[in-house]
Amino acid sequence: MREDRQPGKALEVGTGCGYQAAVLASIFPQVYSIERIKALLERARRNLLGLRLSNLRLAHGDGYAGLEQAAPFHSIIVAAAAPSIPEALARQLTPGGRMILPLAAANGAQRLVLVERHGRGFKESELDPVRFVPMEAGKA
Numbered sequence: 304m305r306e307d308r309q310p311g312k313a314l315e316v317g318t319g320c321g322y323q324a325a326v327l328a329s330i331f332p333q334v335y336s337i338e339r340i341k342a343l344l345e346r347a348r349r350n351l352l353g354l355r356l357s358n359l360r361l362a363h364g365d366g367y368a369g370l371e372q373a374a375p376f377h378s379i380i381v382a383a384a385a386p387s388i389p390e391a392l393a394r395q396l397t398p399g400g401r402m403i404l405p406l407a408a409a410n411g412a413q414r415l416v417l418v419e420r421h422g423r424g425f426k427e428s429e430l431d432p433v434r435f436v437p438m439e440a441g442k443a
Contacts, residue, residue: 367385
């Protein structure tokens with residue numbers, strides 16, 4: 304959440320089965336979730352249908368690109384490990400916004416990183432070692 308405690312708009316990268324998207328929709332007034340695998344996105348839609356979450360939008364697309372048409376976001380949560388911070392996602396953060404994502408090193412180690420946008424600059428804070436699936440580009 305932002306410093307003024309208003310959660311704002313969130314982007315989830317990696318919808319998966321939709322569970323985390325549903326949890327986020329109970330916290331944030333607007334949630335967008337993007338999934339690269341079409342069959343997985345359709346499964347999430349079926350899983351979430353009965354919940355009637357009017358503040359949740361699902362999209363099929365490349366998580367590295369984010370959702371420019373819905374940006375900026377106050378929060379971005381990435382559920383796959385990228386080798387570096389995706390520039391498109393960083394650009395889609397509102398000033399004062401935060402992104403949390405796992406980053407993968409060349410040796411296979413992963414670390415959870417918090418990225419905070421301050422004006423045009425970014426501050427990175429390393430949190431903990433983690434293990435996520437690798438982030439892949441494109442749609443499937």
